[in-house]
Amino acid sequence: MNLKDLDTLRETPATAITPTTDRAPAAKWSSAAGDAVLAKQIAAACERIAPLWPLDRFVAVNPFHGLRDAPFQEAAAIMRRVAGAQMYMPxxxxxxxxxxxxxxxxxxxxxxxxxxxxxxxxxLQRAVDVEPRPAGRVPLLTAVLDEMDADDWSSFVVDRISHHCAAFFDMGQATWKQPWQGLSLYASWRRFAALDFSATMMGQGGMRARVKALPDAPRDCIRSALNRLGIPSAAALDYMHAALMDIGGWAAWTRLLRWQAELAGGSDDTIEELLAIRLAWDVLVYEHKTSPELRQRWRRVCADLGKLGTSKGGPATAAAxxxxxxxxxxxxxxxxxxxxxxxxxGLIGQLRTAANGDTAFRPAVQAAFCIDVRSEVVRRAFETVCPQARTLGFAGFFGVPIEHVPLGAVTARTHVPVLLTPSYRVCSEIHGADPEEADRALATQRRRFGISKSWKAFKMGASSCFSFVESAGIWLYAPKLIGDTLGWSRPVPAPDDLRLDATEASRVGPTLDAPSHAHAHHHAGACGAKGLLDGTTAGIPQADRVALAEGILRAMSLTDGFARLVLLVGHGSTSVNNPHAAGLDCGACAGQTGEASARVVAAILNDPAVRRGLLERGLDVPADTWFLPGLHDTTVDDVHLFDTDVLPAGYAEELAELRSWLKQAGELTRLQRATLLGLGGRRRQSLEASIRQRSRDWSQVRPEWGLAGNAAFIAAPRTRTHGLDLGGRTFLHDYDWRADAGFKTLELIMTAPMVVATWINLQYYGSTVDNRRFGSGNKVLHNVVGGAIGVLEGNAGDLRVGLPMQSLHDGRRWIHEPLRLSVFLQAPQTPIDEIIARNDLVRQLLDNGWLHLFRMEDRDGGIQRRLPGQGWVICGADEGEAIDA
Known part of the structure; x- marks a missing residue:
């Protein structure tokens, strides 16, 4: 019998096994008013889940984003009560x-x-000797049954849902496709569950009939499940939240689908369908395992849930x-x-004693790095080897809202923080290539990819996979396995690497214009009008470039004192066999490297027409100033320069000096990072070899520490932090409020980079305090799901979110110290308060204690702390005197 025959059999009418006497006490959700309340509670439960981005666009996410409207301490109580999750260290x-x-x-x-x-x-010192009682959680039906039954129904249900979701959302990993791709998640699950004999093996007879009896609409299924389980209306929000947290990884994935739809002005209800599936399983298991003992126990659970209660679908009441x-x-x-x-x-002490540097001279070079905490170390090293240089900090997408289509690709990759949407689609080309050369290079590449794809299809095929492993696998893969094990292999090429020869590769780069006729067809519509999202333009029109350039320079506080060479340094990472590699790339570029952004901005700022337009707007960029793009590899701390072939000949000597300074800065940076990597005490040559070998070692679980240790965000002139060793723990954003007309740049900083830094900080925080709930466990056990969706820990279970333990702990101690972000702004108080008042997200984060805010004075070095509900107080004052209640 084939799948089609089974599917036809499934449609045969049958009677659901739902005897009334076996149901739990009924809850009422049938009235119109009840429907409206239920809809609000479903929306609230889904809103509590934070989104999860796929591995190839891995984005640091605040796992508590859905609870940002609650005070931190109250959110901790909600997570502890609902999911048994911890938000504090032991x-x-x-x-x-x-x-x-x-x-x-x-x-x-x-x-x-x-x-x-x-x-x-x-x-308090006595209290640290006593650990609090273990966290409880809202008991789902399967969890209650686990305590009474020898079978682990909770794990079984999660495994079956995860198995279905992995097939349904597959992004190209599966060779055999799921047969119900055209259906919704809930509808396809009903087809899948009716044919899944795993439940039969667990003793669940009549599964096909009972699944068929479920309501056709997901929301009707949710209502029916709550009624049939007898969940009190006052506890429905918590129960649904607990159900989503039970499959928290896939809930986060479906929450991403809603997030992306909302950014585009639409909506997506897949997360509600997932909730319906999870609640349906509780009903199916309850009806299968019902007994007098279970019914009695479940009635007590429902009664206890009703006593907790919630208010208006929001945070828990004081009683709860x-x-x-x-x-x-x-x-x-x-x-x-x-x-x-x-x-x-300690940080305030450093900032108070910082000496202002001399900014009167024209710097030998200016280098703008990403605000990433890893850039703080290399910036300090660069200023050490080249005291006449000036460095700046700016978000790694450099203020240009693009999505980028690599050469030969058919899809675009977003290069802006996920809080923003791109306005322009930029494509890469082989610069200077005629149609014949472009066709030849891409045909060669496609043949290579075609052979690779065919080879994969053969070795994974049903008729060849076993014989392939037995007869050919060891002989074909033994050299690679040995080379990878000994660290001889080269790093895996980036996804957009077309494997061109060195000459051709050096000519590949993004273009500001819409793709030329010679290249457009190679992008299969990705850069054409048909491939664009609403509001996105192919290329960057000449009419927009001056305004973009002005906004970028003003946001960088780079409006005068230009050097002859201005370096724009994005960043990325190099590692192999690392599913979370994109998490080490630029957070401001949505998990991509900053290369495309740096090259696009440099091209805009070097455009003579743009320079003329800037002069008309009061920005005089000297004619001899040239913007040069680069990329900082944070694993090995090399800085690669791009587009040097178009650099005017008169800069040859300065370019050579720049390369020398960057090389020395890399050496100093590697020395500082060596201790954390466990390489301290080695000689320089041995140290460099070891660090580079880590980036090529397929067994290396810690190629670098990423943003571990992040704890502060500072927006101020570099003179405020110049010469300070901030330990690679601080996001540094250059900002001069005197050059900020209307404080538009300050508002941009507080609503974008500051929020992104908070997301990064809280992802590391959550992954540390409760890695089981908010992290991804042991990296050694990871298996990639669906091509690039995420990872499982082992071969089953829920999709994992957050960071692996190896990104936080070195096996002996925590490398990341879980602290909420401390933000320091050097700006007047009034505009800061006004920006907070008109931006809900910023106000929620600050007033509810998700981060700390400080304000720095310009002249006397004074620092004030903002206390929610109390105003600003002077740090270090004997009595913390309020200066503005």
């Missing part, structure tokens, strides 16, 4: 910090005062929060705040 972690002197009694005392707690340092042992939560909050005060104390 007490032993803080006990070690107190014992080592990193957290002092003054820090404990100050933290208690900030948190409004009456705990004194002695009480109090039931979570508020004393433990208070202690944890104070300990976290004490660790943050300890870090802030």
């Amino acid at each position: 007490r032993a972690y803080y006990r070690e910090q107190i014992a080592d002197g990193r957290i002092t009694a003054d820090d404990l005392r100050g933290a208690a005062e900030l948190c409004g707690s009456g705990l004194d340092p002695a009480a 929060t109090a039931s979570e042992d508020a004393g433990d939560r208070e202690i944890d909050q104070v300990l976290l705040s004490a660790a943050e005060l300890a870090y802030q104390r």
